[in-house]
Amino acid sequence: MQIQVDRGAGQISMSGEFTFTDHAPFKQMVAELFATSGKSVILDLSKLDFIDSAGLGMLLLARDEAKKNDRDLILRRPSGQVKRMFGVTKFSTLFTIED
Structure with missing residues (x-):
């Protein structure tokens, strides 16, 4: 996975x-952003x-971190397999998802 962070925005x-091997860099990036x-x-x-x-589990951890910091976590423009996975797992009930 490649990650680009815009701290200002x-x-x-x-x-x-986005798989298990991305756990450490994703966790660090989320901590920095929050x-x-x-x-x-x-x-x-x-x-x-x-x-x-x-x-998917890492997104749930990011959501928990957002709640601890009184912030909103928005998932923007998922498509293809990612969008299908969100549908199967009912992520729309757990996250704000923007198309």
Whole structure:
């Protein structure tokens, strides 16, 4: 997975595949982003091609971190397999998802 962080905008852009092997860099990036100010954090998933169950779990951990910091976590533009996984897992009931 490739990650681009825009701390000023509170946005993380992810591309490629989001799997168990991405746990450490994702956790560090989320901690850094929640250390900044702002009301929300946006994960731009428009270029993410694949997510597995570990990736879904990491999104849930990021959501918990957002709640602890009184911030909103927004998942933006999931598509393809990622969007299908969100549908199967009913992530729309747990997250704000923007198309």
